[in-house]
Amino acid sequence: MRCGTIANDTDGRGGWWVTRRQDESLYIVPEHARDLLAGRCPDPFSILGRHNAGKVDIIRAFYPDAAKVRLVVERPRSAPAERAMRQIDDTGLYIGTVPQGARYHFRVTWADAVEEAADPYSFGPVIDEHDLRLFAEGRSFHADAMLGAHPVTLHGVDGVLFAVWAPNALRVSVIGDFNIWDGRRHSMRLRHTAGIWEIFLPGISPGERYKFEIMAKNETLLPQKADPFARFSERPPATASIVTSGVRYAWDDDAWMDTRGARQAPGSSISIYEVHIASWRRPGGDPDRTATWGDLTRELIPYVTQAGFTHIELLPIMEHPFGGSWGYQSLGLFAPSARHGTPAEFAAFMNACHAAGLGVILDWVPAHFPNDVHGLACFDGTALFEHSDPREGIHRDWNTLIYNFGRHEVREFLISSALMWLQHYHVDGLRVDAVASMLYRDYSRQEGDWVPNIHGGRENLEAVSFIRELTDAISREVPDAVIIAEESTAWPGVTRATSEGGLGFSFKWNMGWMHDTLSFIQRDPLWRGHHLSEILFGMHYGFSERFVLSLSHDEVTHGKGSLIARMPGDHWQKHASLRSYLAFMWCHPGKKLLFMGCELAQAHEWNHDGEVDWAATGDPLKAGMQVLVRDLNRTMRLYPALHELDCDPAGFSWLIGDDVSNAVFAWIRFAVSGSPVVIVWNTTPVIRENYWTGLPSGGYWHEILNTDAGIYGGSNVGNGGGVNAQSRPAHGQDWSCELTLPPLAVIVLSSARTEV
Known part of the structure; x- marks a missing residue:
């Protein structure tokens, strides 16, 4: 191909241009x-x-x-x-x-x-060869600093460096409003060391929309792809990525960051309020509006603080195309969802939480991703992020794709995401979703629909390796953050250190406790005495891991009904049973998590298109439930026996666990730095007079909490504020007391009263 005409050119303004014949x-x-x-x-x-x-x-x-x-x-x-x-x-x-x-x-x-x-x-190549080699070798756990869209200045020219991993592509281009979405305009340079394509586009600034246009090796043009490393995206259903500023937020949460390690230690008081942002509260009651980070700063933070919770846990806020997935089908693992505002506004929300003394935990999903065409699926024309074999690469339950944990680059992508939230946004912890589905190759699969590991077993060795690499990276770089596993099986050592053969999580959701105890409390009180094992069994393994007791969103959806709807009896008895169950949970070893709406005994099942039933608090029994949850949080925080040895068997002892006829339980919680606490639970609507229970010491025992108190909607049966211990051995203790047990209620006794 040659130029058709050669002509003379003159600048017309003098200078070095002269009329001359061009070569x-x-x-x-x-x-x-x-x-x-x-x-x-x-x-x-x-x-x-x-x-x-x-x-x-x-x-x-x-x-x-x-x-x-x-x-x-x-x-x-x-x-x-x-x-x-x-x-x-x-x-x-x-x-x-x-x-x-x-x-x-x-x-x-x-x-x-x-x-x-x-x-x-x-412009020449921009990304350093050393960084490319680290990425190719699986040693780049801050890959987001290299990949994605980064405003930079090169040789005095402002612009944006775009980079994307697509090793099997024939051609990759950046497209956006700046080039009329024409993939011919800005084709990228392939850095062969790592299969990364890069280009510096001068004149591009934050706020620009963009995607990648990728041509597969067979010259097929793929659907336009959003940036896997984008820090921000358009609000769904739009799908373009958006260039964001590299300017860091001006944090002023040093006081929180300096102390959060102690606040989140196994011996600390932790109670978590789980929130789905879109359906917590609709601004102005408008069902079509979604709360912004500013709305949540003004309303959610004071609400959770007044309720006494120590942490907020947010269902996934990472960008996701389908709102009905509640965020669990995330595609933008580095981008706060545009549904609620900008990245800077999310950072301001985090800062405000810390100023109020609240930690924030994010649900984070490395187990699977959706197959939307603008996302990670078949990203460069091949199964890049996922497995090519559907027996390994597809979750039948959710019709989603499974990350290929055996690839260095996929592990780096995921670990970089986790560290970004913890470091860039000062997030205090991650709750890792669906860990069980990662650990087992045959998870929810029929015979013949899964591939055994290299030893012929069902364990997903690559996923185990990834999890250990993840928790080690977090422990090394953000040691005061927590990482919590939603793991529903008996996999050993979930919260044991990786150096000891464990998975390295800080805590694990206790799914077995939740299933057993909900089964118990849903029974007619007439038959509860025959099923005491459903309460007792949890302590057979209660210290095998560091547990979080969770009553999560999963327990109030998919036709399960609300918690209050599952309680037996009339309106009053339902609320009394739920009050006693929540008190049992708060007095049981383990950290606590409660889903929004449960604190006010919401009658209807959670609907992600609705909001919490705030009007329900017009019912005194529901308003009383709110007050009880506040007081449970306060009591747990004030009395070390209710949290200090949550993860140590020395902190717990049964007093009564065999009273089949009365269906009464009693136990002691101990502390290193405080007095023991005795808890007695009457699971029937019958008032038990003259009921004797053992005590670990003499003197006067204060009734520091009674779920039958009138302020909670109870019948005000109790012990007049406390009882005197008597030198009468009972239940393995040298002392005991005679109690009046309120109906369907928990009472908590302490020999030392702690004031707020």
Whole structure:
């Protein structure tokens, strides 16, 4: 392909441009430029940009649909010089020359505008080779600092560096409003060391929308892809990624960050309020509106603080295309969802939580991802992030794809995401969703629909390796953060250190406790005495892991009904049973988690399109439940025996666990730094008079909490504020007391009263 006409060009303004015959050889176009014009060129930098030809540099540019393109040569001691570039056969390919090494840019005339543009193909490789090697070797746990879209300044020119991992692509381009979404305009450079494509686009600034256009090896053009490492995206259903500023938020939460390690230690008081942001409260009661981070700062933070919780746990806020997934089908693992505001507004929310003394835990989903075409599925024309074999790569339950944990780059992608939330946004912990589905190759699969591991077993060895790598990275880089496993099986050592053969989590949701105890409390009180084992069994393994007792969103959806709806009896008895059950939970070893709405005994099942039934608090029994939850949190925090040895068998002892006829339980909680606490639970609606229970010491025992108190909606049966211990052995103790047990109630006794 050759230039058709060679003509004289004159600047018209003097300077170094003179009327002269151009060397025809300078306008010979490389033969492989045909691939560029066809949109399938794997190496656009070999054609476009600056190419030396002795005393001059040949400049080639590709601007299809431009009216004309002129070279503007920047001269150090005089005004810029300008001359037209020659278009080759109406292809959109333009050629011009500049003195060797001269700085230049383009003036591009479009049908409706004139654009001044630096040449993206005049810049050399940007990403350091050492960083590329680390990524290729699986040692880059901050890959988001390299991949994605980053505003930078190169050689005094402001712009954005785009980089994406797509090792099997034939061609990758950045597309956006800045190039009319034309994939021919900004094809990227492949860095072969790591299969990463990069390009620096001058003049691009934060706020620009963009995607990647990828051509597979077979020259198939794939659906436009969002950036896997995007820090922000359009609000769904739109799917473009958005360039964000590299400016860091001005944090002022040093006081919190300096103390959060102690606040989140196994011996600390932790109670978590689990929230689905969209359905917690609809602004103005409008069902079509979704709360912003500013709304949540004004309303959620004071609500949770007043309720006495120590932490908020947010269902996944990472960008996700389908709201009905509640965030659990995330695609933007580095982007706070645009449904609630900008990344800076999320950072401000985090800062406000810390100022209020609240920690924030995010649900995070490395177990699977949705198959939306703009996402990670078949990203470069191959199964890149996922497995190619559906027996390994598809979750039948959710019709989602499973990450290939055996790939270095996939593990780096996920670990980089986890560390980004913890470090960039000061998030205090991650709750890792669906860990059981990661650990077992046959999880929810029929015989023949799964692939055994290399030893013929069902364990997913690659996933186990990934989890250990993840928890080790977090322990090393953010040691005061917590990482919590939703793991529903008896996999050993979930919270044991990886150096001891464990998975390295800080805590594990106690799913067995939840299932057994809910089964018990849903029974007619007449039959509860025959099922005491459902309460007792949890302590057979209660200290095998560091547990969080969870009554989560999963227990109030999918037809299960609300917690209060599952309680037996009339309206009053339902609320009394739930009050006693929550008190039992708060007085049982383990950290606590309660889903929104449960604190006010919401009658209906959770609906992600609705909101918490705030009007329900007009019912005194529901308002009383709110007050009880507040007082449970306060009591747990004030009395070390109710939290200090949550994860140590020395902190617990049964007193009564065999009273089949009365269906009464009693136990002791101990502390290193405080007095013991005795808890007695009457699970029937019958008042038990003159009921004796053992005590660990003499003196006066204060009734520090009674779920039958009138303030909670109870019948005000109790022990007048406390009882005197008597030197009468009972239940293995040298002391005991005679109690009146309220109906369907828990009473908590302490020999030392702690005031707020």
